[in-house]
Amino acid sequence: MKPTFLGKGIAEWKADYPLLEELIDMREAFWVNPLYGAGQEKTPAALTETDIQDAEARLTRFAPFIQKAFPETSAAGGIIESPLEAIPHMQKRLDELYGIPIPGTLYGKFDSHLPISGSIKARGGVYEVLCVAESIAMEHTAFSWNDDYSVLKSDEFRSLFAQYTIVVGSTGNLGLSIGIMGAALGFRAVVHMSADAKQWKKDMLRSKGVTVVEHASDYSRAVEAGRQEAERDAKSYFIDDENSKRLFLGYAVAAARVRQQLDRLNIAVDEEHPLFVYLPCGVGGGPGGVTFGLKSIFQEHVHCFFAEPTHSPAMLLGLMTGLHKKIAVQDFGIDNRTAADGLAVGRPSGFVGKTLERDIAGVFTEQDEQLYRLLKLLADSEKKFLEPSALAGFPGPIRLLATPAGQKFLQDRDLGSKMHKATHILWATGGNMVPKQEMDEFYRKGAEAAARLGNRLG
Numbered sequence: 313m314k315p316t317f318l319g320k321g322i323a324e325w326k327a328d329y330p331l332l333e334e335l336i337d338m339r340e341a342f343w344v345n346p347l348y349g350a351g352q353e354k355t356p357a358a359l360t361e362t363d364i365q366d367a368e369a370r371l372t373r374f375a376p377f378i379q380k381a382f383p384e385t386s387a388a389g390g391i392i393e394s395p396l397e398a399i400p401h402m403q404k405r406l407d408e409l410y411g412i413p414i415p416g417t418l419y420g421k422f423d424s425h426l427p428i429s430g431s432i433k434a435r436g437g438v439y440e441v442l443c444v445a446e447s448i449a450m451e452h453t454a455f456s457w458n459d460d461y462s463v464l465k466s467d468e469f470r471s472l473f474a475q476y477t478i479v480v481g482s483t484g485n486l487g488l489s490i491g492i493m494g495a496a497l498g499f500r501a502v503v504h505m506s507a508d509a510k511q512w513k514k515d516m517l518r519s520k521g522v523t524v525v526e527h528a529s530d531y532s533r534a535v536e537a538g539r540q541e542a543e544r545d546a547k548s549y550f551i552d553d554e555n556s557k558r559l560f561l562g563y564a565v566a567a568a569r570v571r572q573q574l575d576r577l578n579i580a581v582d583e584e585h586p587l588f589v590y591l592p593c594g595v596g597g598g599p600g601g602v603t604f605g606l607k608s609i610f611q612e613h614v615h616c617f618f619a620e621p622t623h624s625p626a627m628l629l630g631l632m633t634g635l636h637k638k639i640a641v642q643d644f645g646i647d648n649r650t651a652a653d654g655l656a657v658g659r660p661s662g663f664v665g666k667t668l669e670r671d672i673a674g675v676f677t678e679q680d681e682q683l684y685r686l687l688k689l690l691a692d693s694e695k696k697f698l699e700p701s702a703l704a705g706f707p708g709p710i711r712l713l714a715t716p717a718g719q720k721f722l723q724d725r726d727l728g729s730k731m732h733k734a735t736h737i738l739w740a741t742g743g744n745m746v747p748k749q750e751m752d753e754f755y756r757k758g759a760e761a762a763a764r765l766g767n768r769l770g
């Protein structure tokens with residue numbers, strides 16, 4: 313790191329935030345948010361539950377279009393949703409592996425298997441493209457809310473949308489979602505990809521006519537390049553992964569769907585039955601939107617923990633210091649190099665951190681090797697194949713039970729005696745579109761990691 317950052321030397325930083333010691337060494341860490349649950353004054357500009365309902369209604373209006381454009385969604389009537397499934401075999405393997413029985417029941421929320429783009433970005437990314445299409449259609453034609461939205465798949469609308477460009481910066485998956493949905497509507501789409509982005513994602517986008525601009529630098533620079541490009545053209549719309557309220561609300565709709573799924577499974581969430589949710593975090597929009605939605609439904613009965621790679625603890629640093637987007641992992645010499653490409657973000661979203669600074673229960677970090685090892689374990693036990701990023705939340709229950717900070721979190725809230733009635737949701741954020749050859753390689757690395765790590769927790 314530089315000799316000083318914001319006027320303080322490293323010794324001073326570590327004195328203020330002792331956890332920095334572990335973060336800088338890129339060791340696994342578990343941080344509990346001291347502001348968690350503190351009362352909050354609502355600012356007039358703040359998002360509300362009505363905004364989430366509005367997003368849900370928009371997705372319902374678009375369902376006839378989605379069903380027509382993506383036949384794989386027709387069984388669900390054009391609603392883009394993923395399964396919530398108990399994972400008892402994985403739960404048993406985790407118990408054995410770490411020698412700590414996890415009280416309560418583990419569920420996977422398999423956004424890895426969302427239609428259209430096989431990751432959590434099929435929520436926010438798709439939603440924002442739909443917002444853009446709807447407003448252009450209403451501004452330039454007689455199209456209205458009451459119409460059958462499947463008409464948007466006609467040549468008339470395609471040629472209208474073809475006059476507009478949608479631009480985005482991405483580590484890969486957001487680009488896939490925007491590119492695929494943009495192309496389905498007829499938009500021109502330009503995706504600025506960071507150096508971490510996988511070749512197959514670029515190839516797939518190009519095959520759909522999307523322009524891919526490759527950057528040698530990391531995510532923040534790719535986003536900046538996209539922003540600048542869009543500013544030069546009045547008919548360009550920039551999807552701002554760091555600040556977009558539309559993306560955030562698209563993600564938030566997931567919570568209402570989870571509530572329905574829990575109801576159908578007869579799972580209670582209340583004072584006696586706490587819900588814990590573990591969410592992989594990159595810039596923060598995906599896990600943030602989901603948390604915002606869950607908190608508005610389940611309030612103090614749900615506890616959302618974010619998970620980041622040990623090499624990219626951006627949200628943790630932003631929340632812990634209260635500096636949000638004014639701080640980046642590189643400021644402390646942390647390299648932001650990780651196999652979890654969906655989470656390779658050095659500077660967190662300021663909008664998400666500020667909005668949720670009292671709603672995120674905590675953040676923990678995971679080594680890449682653990683992600684690979686868990687990838688193999690889930691594939692073996694539940695036959696579900698995820699990408700490395702999507703495993704980041706999986707050690708969450710163990711960390712909560714086995715680390716002093718996690719134990720204190722449970723004690724302080726009198727949760728210890730309720731844990732056997734708890735529900736844990738591990739948010740599996742992506743993987744279904746990964747080509748077989750790449751997945752075989754992930755699995756092989758999982759076997760290597762398992763051999764090296766034994767039953768070590770970190």
Ligand SMILES: *Cc1c(COP(=O)(O)O)cnc(C)c1O
Pocket residue numbers: 431432433485486592593594595596597598599600654655699701702741742743
């Ligand atoms: C993007 C992504 C995330 C995290 O979402 P952010 O909005 O960047 O925090 C998690 N997992 C996968 C697989 C992703 O692609």
